[in-house]
Amino acid sequence: MIIRIWAGQIMTGHVDEFCDLLVAEAIPQIGQVDGCLGGEVLRSLTDDGHRVLVITRWRDEEALRGYAGPMWRIRPIWAEGELRHLAHPPEVTHYTSVATA
Numbered sequence: 001m002i003i004r005i006w007a008g009q010i011m012t013g014h015v016d017e018f019c020d021l022l023v024a025e026a027i028p029q030i031g032q033v034d035g036c037l038g039g040e041v042l043r044s045l046t047d048d049g050h051r052v053l054v055i056t057r058w059r060d061e062e063a064l065r066g067y068a069g070p071m072w073r074i075r076p077i078w079a080e081g082e083l084r085h086l087a088h089p090p091e092v093t094h095y096t097s098v099a100t101a
Helices: 015-031 061-068 080-085
Strands: 002-009 036-043 051-058 091-095
Touching (some): 015 080
């Protein structure tokens, strides 16, 4: 399994709307992609609260490649409707699980 973490810095005043958009549209769409094992949206608890993470779990590299293309390791995905909320382009990182509790 590969865990993909999409991290975005959201513009002031847009965080609630952006999170609502992700929950209503992005997560359900991603969840239907072959090889996606689920996902969640996290919002930072800092005073500004402008950092949002989208954590998705993928069966394997082939599934991620099918979703994000051949540049899946470095290419973040975002929808046109999300651009107006982003302070700058998002980043993406990938992990494998070592242990769980």
